Amino acid sequence: MGFESKSKLFNVKIIDLDLHRNLIIMNSDDAEELGVVTNNIVLVTAGDYSAYAMVITSKTVTQPGVVALSTQTASALRVSEGDMVGVKPIGLPTSFNALKKRMSGVKLSESEMKSIIQDVVNGIYGEAEIAAFLISQLYHELSEEELSYLVKAMVETGSKLVFEETVYDVHSIGGVPGNSKVALITVPIVAASGLLIPKTSSRAITSPAGTADTMEVLARVDLTIDEIVEIARKVKGVLAWGGKLNLAPADDIFVNIERRLSIDPEQQMVASILSKKLAMSVERLVIDIPVGRGAKVEKVSLAEKLAGLFIRQAGLLGVTIRVALTYGGQPIGTSVGPALEAREALEALIERKGSRSLIDKAILLAGLVMELSGRVQPGQGEEVAREIFVSGKAYEKFKQIIEAQGGNPETKPSDIPIGSHTYTLTSPLEGAVTHIDNTAISLIAKACGAPYDKRAGVKLHAKVGYRVNKGDPLITLYSDSASRLETAVRLLRDLQPIIVEGMLLRTLP
The missing domain is CATH 3.90.1170.30 (Pyrimidine nucleoside phosphorylase-like, C-terminal domain)
Structure with missing residues (x-):
């Protein structure tokens, strides 16, 4: 990183703004003196703490000698109103050449890929550069090596959870309306079988509901790392949002841009899923790829190609994986949208029946997870999973999960x-x-x-x-x-x- 020679001390004013990134508002005269303009990135320091922040300039919001920090930036720097901070302009990041290479389709080394991801996580890049990185994948596919570099870099630049036993998970690539509720049935089936399945999910990117959105109707999903570990140890199953856990934090930054552009690059999707799973210490994983007209993947041949990509990458990363190609030619179940889907999933668990497309898919995926454990013979997982579902054990487990996550376990579908x-x-x-x-x-x-x-x-x-x-x-x-x-x-x-x-x-x- 090349830094400019100019720097200056400022008094702090704190404003209640949340733009999902660090922000500093400077008086226009101070900004001109430092040689920065709106959207530039500066290094803000306070004692032993520092943060990169995006600049906004104003003639009236702050007076000369005073900078306004967003609450997020102030928290990162551990400063209060009236404290002093240093502001220093920065030059082009060292990873900028690597970013330019990626945009033109030139293959990156492991260190180059990691430098880009590190600068994304540190907040050095703005939305334009991050969007350029993502869009480049639509026109210049990552090589298999580059993809593994990307996954590893996304894991290494964040936290990692460690559990005392083997961690299982199931993840759908989505793209089919109504799909978010499947996990609300699959996870309690697997947990009721005695396997550990601490599932973290994203919120919706291009769909009307993500698993986290749907589960949030019934219980908290913004759990801390300690809460997830404790709940997983207690009830074996978790359905949480991964956005605040600092697990592969670059992914959350990428998802925010992808959502606004309504894009979901295939290889970035693979990196997103596998990096989150590695950060959760997942060792056995089932991937669901819905196939059909109007789904993300419309042809079986393309689904098989994507499955191969998952399998090869999982092999490189030490994860045992099964990929299921499922029917995705029409919506899953009969509802689309968080509350409606939460109602349908809860109703299915209580009544032990429901739409075949929902029940059969949830049971199929749960069976595949159990087969990965070795406790269930190949080909018998679906039968065992169905017995757990029909017996009511899955519903009892789901009630335990809801209660552990701060929800009301006695909630009925009509209460939603x-x-x-x-x-x-x-x-x-x-x-x-x-x-x-x-x-x-x-x-x-x-x-x-x-x-x-x-x-x-x-x-x-x-x-x-x-x-x-x-x-x-x-x-x-x-x-x-x-x-x-x-x-x-x-x-x-x-x-x-x-x-x-x-x-x-x-x-x-």
């Missing part, structure tokens, strides 16, 4: 509030549902407000193959905002996500 503004589309004719558009369903659920409005989403009353009469309900939209619901209804009419066909296609002439 859903959007107060609704609209139901009915079938225009008698016939059969022949197609449901995954992409359209996701867009409509997000238009309703999901995942940020947890009560928003859609409920499907019919799936592909169902017969319906004229006037039967097909889909209901939920939102807590009348204006968002109105937008979603217009989108529903434009996209026509559910196709119903009768026997007669047309008459001629």
Whole structure:
């Protein structure tokens, strides 16, 4: 890192802003004297503590000689209002040449990759440079070596949890609406079998709900590292959000940019998943790749290619892995959106039945995890998992997990509030549902407000193959905002996500 020679001391003012990165507001005259402008990165120091922060300049927010720090920056520096900090401009980071090489498709060395990730985690790079790194992967694929370098660098620049026994996990690459609730059934099945499965998940990136979003309807997911270890030791299963654990922290930074750009580069996705699992000390892992029209992966051949990538990388990293290619041609279950999906998962566990696409998938994945343990013979995992589910042991375990994470274990599906503004589309004719558009369903659920409005989403009353009469309900939209619901209804009419066909296609002439 090359530093400029100028530096200056300032009095501290603290402002309550959270932009998910360190921020410093400087008086325009001070900024000009130091040679920095808005969006530049500076090094801020206070005694033994330091942080890189993005500059915003103003003539009125601060007076000359005073800098305003965001609460996040002040916390990182351990400073209070009125303390003194030093501010020093920085030159181009040493990893900038490596970033330029990555953008042009030149292969990086392990040290070059690590230098980029370290500077991302340290806050030296802004959104433009991080976006450039991610987008470069869409046009210049990482080599297998580069990908392993990326995974290792993402793990090494963060914390790592250590458990006393073998750690198992299951992870879906997502991309199918309704998929986030599957883990709420799979994890308690595995935990009820006696295996340790401390699952951390991200929030939604491009979908209407992530597993963390859905579990948060029932219990806390913003757990600390110590809480996860304690809960895992006590009840064997955890369903937590990984965003505040400093596990592969570069991933959380990347996900924030990916979400805003609505991109999910394949190799970055592999790095994201495997780095989080390694940081959780996962040794046995099942990866779920949904395949079908409107899913992230639409063809089996592409799914097999992606599976090979996971298997080879897991081999390099010492993780035992199984990859399941599952049907993803229509939504999983009958609900999309955090609260609706939490309701459906809880109902399935209580009643020990539900939508086949949900129940069968959750049991299948749980069975594969148990087979990895060696306690269950190959090919028998699904049968054992189904027995745990049907017996009610999975529901009892889920109640333990909810309680351990600060939720109410006696919550019933009807206790979970859903959007107060609704609209139901009915079938225009008698016939059969022949197609449901995954992409359209996701867009409509997000238009309703999901995942940020947890009560928003859609409920499907019919799936592909169902017969319906004229006037039967097909889909209901939920939102807590009348204006968002109105937008979603217009989108529903434009996209026509559910196709119903009768026997007669047309008459001629």
